[in-house]
Amino acid sequence: MPYTAKTMEYLKRTSPAQTEFYQAAEEVLLSLAPLLDKDPRYKKHNIIERIVEPERQILFRVTWIDDKGEVQVNKGFRIEFNSCLGPYKGGLRFHPSVNAGIIKFLGFEQIFKNSLTGLPIGGGKGGSDFDPKGKSDGEIMRFCQSFMTELYRHIGPTIDVPAGDIGVGGREIGYLFGQYKRLTGRYEGVLTGKGLNWGGSLVRTEATGYGAVYFAQNMLEARGETLEGKVCTVSGSGNVAIYTIEKLYELGAKPVTVSDSRGMVYDKHGINLETLKEIKEVQKTSLEAYIKEHPNAEYTPVSE
Amino acid sequence: MPYTAKTMEYLKRTSPAQTEFYQAAEEVLLSLAPLLDKDPRYKKHNIIERIVEPERQILFRVTWIDDKGEVQVNKGFRIEFNSCLGPYKGGLRFHPSVNAGIIKFLGFEQIFKNSLTGLPIGGGKGGSDFDPKGKSDGEIMRFCQSFMTELYRHIGPTIDVPAGDIGVGGREIGYLFGQYKRLTGRYEGVLTGKGLNWGGSLVRTEATGYGAVYFAQNMLEARGETLEGKVCTVSGSGNVAIYTIEKLYELGAKPVTVSDSRGMVYDKHGINLETLKEIKEVQKTSLEAYIKEHPNAEYTPVSE
Amino acid sequence: MPYTAKTMEYLKRTSPAQTEFYQAAEEVLLSLAPLLDKDPRYKKHNIIERIVEPERQILFRVTWIDDKGEVQVNKGFRIEFNSCLGPYKGGLRFHPSVNAGIIKFLGFEQIFKNSLTGLPIGGGKGGSDFDPKGKSDGEIMRFCQSFMTELYRHIGPTIDVPAGDIGVGGREIGYLFGQYKRLTGRYEGVLTGKGLNWGGSLVRTEATGYGAVYFAQNMLEARGETLEGKVCTVSGSGNVAIYTIEKLYELGAKPVTVSDSRGMVYDKHGINLETLKEIKEVQKTSLEAYIKEHPNAEYTPVSE
């Protein structure tokens, strides 16, 4: 399809070295091809060219001081991709893999994810190549404060409302919000993911996992089936996976797998939710520990 | 030198596909090496890592409507590189070759260029891949207005003060400033390069050319020489070249060459300044025309 | 009544050539006379003198470029009449008949209309003598963008919240809101009348017509009657008339007339709602077409 191909060629030339973003753009464009072909207005008004280019990308230097008193430098990003439907919305990711291409790819997908909610929210994404692993609370705090000292001028309740993502949980949102409030004096809805005892929403932790199961439940319903008695495989073992499993049990299904970056657990009797929470929410350790509690389960390390 | 090498390796990994910027950074770092080696404070405070990373980069979508009524999309850039010494300052370039790497390279050099003035001004650069060639006045105006509709929130007399550069002359500065004033209501010093009859500075057009000659004059003086009677070769035939020639004549020198993108003129009697201005400032045509007026001069086209 | 007369004389002297406004002011003052006579506090605190003078009137030049590339000049108005009860609220009218007197008259009435809602909203009105008739989409867009480029600094969710009116429908509100968002970065409740798929309210189109019928229903109820079986005459054939008719049918009444600028239809069997919507919402043509579908109805052109 030449129209999409032309757009992709343009993207690659003008935004070099952003492989993940090309792939996301291409997939969306291909899946939209039937619509784009049918309605000439998309082409006439250059909708495609406009939607693949972020409205605004802010890249900034984040300097902070580590526990040894040395100045560290990281890159900060906020890609405000599209605000047709509402204020930009999308998480902040703190992970060494973060770069402009990754954030653009995630921000691009966020436009479409958010539009599906039917709510007036646009799409964006941000983060940093800062690696929270092995950092002390003090270092995390100082990084977050420095990050927000730049970000605060670009966000706002009706402008851009970041959330958490990988590496940005309740603790980080707390440091970020605290700095935002200190700088602006405003205690307002500029970040989501706040702690329950200072303005956060109930059931936010559970939301994605529960939602995934509700989605499956509706899909099955469309075929006249239910989750009752179904054997389910779940990947991951973070928030989403844990509350997917919790809801699956509530609806009568039997989830039998979980995984993390080191390996996979298969428990034919169904994953034990209590053990899983203990391992991942309290001890924050590897799934290998699951086998010790449930010797009948099987553990397959990644390297096999 | 491993310290510089490490920095370069980091730059290439985290800012992919910015060849021009790597080269500029490497040159500066190498030339600074003796200083960096001598004074351990640069390394201790991570000055190098901090100075090669822009404080803030704003990339934005510029949509505008061409004379056929079609929506066009371009990329806009403003790299606010370093404000240690003052508000960001540096030109805006409108040219199809503009990309993030080019603007970072120019913005990086601008830090050092501006610091040499001894004035409190920091370094930055911006522009767009918009090509002003072949565009109508109306298209240029609409592009400039759209560009400023984003830029206006990032600049200010004590924040960031852009100037012109390739593709951004008096006309474009006029459209940009007009839009800034219309949006903010403020008639203030937020752009340099304004027209003489609405707030611009005298002798701005002549400044770079005159300055180049003053520089040469001072160099010669240091050796006990003067420009008086010197035969000089000048490259180019734009503002800088024309006023270099004007000042050379004033100081008693004889400039004998000029050039443009198509060829070079050698006039052993000295370039005729009046003819040159007529060709380049009024008729805006090729230097080939010079020969018609001055048959004794020699014209060498580029292809030879 | 001398108090009112004195106020009217003052108005005519200090706000010359605003006939419509004098009439509105006079009617309101006369109808309030019994109250004003009874309670001396109105006179003591000069309430009347204060309420007939707008708190703020902003008149502005709107320049825009038509499809031939020529600069056009129109007048823009925003009369912020009274904010005692809440942020200014009232429509924008784009029509050649618009002038300061008309807008003041409408803004003055808006104070009282809005106060009847019991909600905390003040009164205002605005618009332009721009004539949307015969203009292309591009011209409407450019006019709206230019209009908002001035207006945006005067409005806000808690300051002044314009709506549509004659010549300002969903399309115009879209262009106006888009420009507001682009200039301020804020996606917020600063205009009412937005499209359903980007933040608008349900049933807004139907609201005025339905409301008129609910009002009649309540009036009848006070006399122990209902709309059931009543024969009703409706004037107009726009949004208000169409949804007045729809609701009348729902409540068992029989609407038998509609009209437009060219003529009037009388259908003793009751106006056919489907035909009416087809003519006015889809084909956007004259009511004369109604007779072709329903030969028994009578059509009376205006000239008779």
Added chain:
Amino acid sequence: MPYTAKTMEYLKRTSPAQTEFYQAAEEVLLSLAPLLDKDPRYKKHNIIERIVEPERQILFRVTWIDDKGEVQVNKGFRIEFNSCLGPYKGGLRFHPSVNAGIIKFLGFEQIFKNSLTGLPIGGGKGGSDFDPKGKSDGEIMRFCQSFMTELYRHIGPTIDVPAGDIGVGGREIGYLFGQYKRLTGRYEGVLTGKGLNWGGSLVRTEATGYGAVYFAQNMLEARGETLEGKVCTVSGSGNVAIYTIEKLYELGAKPVTVSDSRGMVYDKHGINLETLKEIKEVQKTSLEAYIKEHPNAEYTPVSE
């Protein structure tokens, strides 16, 4: 307890002459001692030192002109004590006894009172040593306008939301809000206690009295008892007392006392609510009048 003692010693040294504040701080610290002893994190993070020091105190000069045309000078205060849980919130008190120590004491307690609501609101307090007694409406208005001319830059719906307190009722809130609106143009939730017909909340007058009774009701419930048939003594005869009595009657109790600054009434048949409202809300006179209507009640003047 040495930790508390050390804090108290520090407070007295660095905030001299604030007796009321020392007392409040000491009481809170002592009552928190068991918690502070148990959890070492409070000490480790210096929570106590941080919570006894207001985040921001603004003291300002209030000049206004009395009815004789003379300039008067008063002190204005706004202590923004703690915003951990939300925007600062707390009343404004206009009374000659107001000074920095009193306001700090009230603001400190407000942190804890507000936190008990479970809502995201922080603690603050403000006011002036201005004495509203014997002042004309015009003087009150001019004082309030001058007070707000300073205060408006420090408050906002998500920043600091003052309310009324002693000397600041519906009239004063009206003057304050009017000036805020006039200065900012914003009709927004920046003050609580507004009049019902311009944005105030229903049942606000009744809230504290009703709430006190609901609290008692819940306490009794915890012991398996109800208010039904209980004889109750109520002190005061302002808003709180009147609506405490109203609610007590609704729940079947019999309130038998009320008091004001001059004396106390004991009516063994139960205080007559209608008479009480007539005396205190309409005639605004002394409780002595109660005896005239109800000769069987006993009146005890303060001097006995």
Added chain:
Amino acid sequence: MPYTAKTMEYLKRTSPAQTEFYQAAEEVLLSLAPLLDKDPRYKKHNIIERIVEPERQILFRVTWIDDKGEVQVNKGFRIEFNSCLGPYKGGLRFHPSVNAGIIKFLGFEQIFKNSLTGLPIGGGKGGSDFDPKGKSDGEIMRFCQSFMTELYRHIGPTIDVPAGDIGVGGREIGYLFGQYKRLTGRYEGVLTGKGLNWGGSLVRTEATGYGAVYFAQNMLEARGETLEGKVCTVSGSGNVAIYTIEKLYELGAKPVTVSDSRGMVYDKHGINLETLKEIKEVQKTSLEAYIKEHPNAEYTPVSE
């Protein structure tokens, strides 16, 4: 000339009842006719239509309380006519004759007057129909404060810089500036005409009179003449006239007349400057007093 006529017809239709403005516009257009006829760009870009329409007109209600405690209502105006050359600049006039037409007429002329200075200043004008005559200092102060409470949001050092005019002298500028500073906290160049001891400029009082004489001096010089020995007639006896006379004497001329609203003085020996200053700057009385000091001079009352 049909182009001018068309413009005038349009002005009269769309800005009714502004006789003074029509006259000013017509005179300017007629005097520009040769230029407009010669250069087609004025017509092509609709420059005339754009220059006769103010960029922004702000009309506002000014309520204030007189010495009897009664609320008074006046109209306030600020016409921001044209900012092509710089921030709006032009005086504020407080006089009962002030209306929209007068202010537009003065603001229109101000564009051209200011452009002649060669400085980057645009044109504007403002004022009120408030009559300062017979008002107490307190009333003037309260009016000025109320006037500025609206105006402050529209002006600024790079936006709009009002000055004094009829009815607005050092005292009024003081009240206005004081209120501006109080509301914004900014002590900045937002008004001209300040008192010498709080930021005003030297020689401002003398400037217009001196300038008038310099103008005459230059005119004469163009004809090879000087003011030396010339007999001059001067009208008026305010600031402009007094310092015209002072400068005339300095340059060797002999001014022989002055006038005020009641009559005219002719002193063939030359007006005595000391007497004139005593009468007009100190005693502030009628010129009739001049005759008492200089019996040889002739006084002609207006009624003759």
Added chain:
Amino acid sequence: MPYTAKTMEYLKRTSPAQTEFYQAAEEVLLSLAPLLDKDPRYKKHNIIERIVEPERQILFRVTWIDDKGEVQVNKGFRIEFNSCLGPYKGGLRFHPSVNAGIIKFLGFEQIFKNSLTGLPIGGGKGGSDFDPKGKSDGEIMRFCQSFMTELYRHIGPTIDVPAGDIGVGGREIGYLFGQYKRLTGRYEGVLTGKGLNWGGSLVRTEATGYGAVYFAQNMLEARGETLEGKVCTVSGSGNVAIYTIEKLYELGAKPVTVSDSRGMVYDKHGINLETLKEIKEVQKTSLEAYIKEHPNAEYTPVSE
């Protein structure tokens, strides 16, 4: 004098525990008594009551983290005393002795000191009870950043322009300005005392000492004398003393003493300026060292 006495009594009652301030106020009032007695306008307009009360006092909590990672709490102050003549101006003092009374005393005197310059600057003062002695660079930096994170919203080039004072030198101004710039993005004149290589003024270090000598020179001139040949005693050995001595030598005088907190030097040949600078600007040690270089000078330790 009862008027002053009444004011003093009021001050002591309403601003308790501010001994230094009472003393300053009393001295000023007493020295002004003759003027206050002569001109009744001071009393009529309550000028004294208004000038002894600061326009605005901001007290704030400064939390920062020391090198051991522990949270420390200090008090921050900014007393904006009087802006009649211009933006507030006055130093920041970081010293354990700082409290509200000290800062008010200094701010009050600053009004009069600044007015003597004849420049449009008002009076203010600020600081903290933070003790910079024994703190590391990192701790100073973190304290300054935290201090400015509150202060930045209260200052500005035309609002309030702090300077250094005890404990706040070039280093601290650097940290404070850096944080201001980082938070606001504005590189502007909001602090004085900046380093020479980033926007500071020449001769600022020398200014106070030179000025003291110029003052003496003028005093002598008034008596027909000069400094030539005078023997002078100078107290102190900081910036002021060193440049007093430098200027005294330039004008032909002979300064023979200097002192520091530990002792006093008397050198009958005149203090050796080079030695003094070496001891105090380079080695930063005690004046005792002076004797080693100049055995003929006498050193008297404080304890004698």
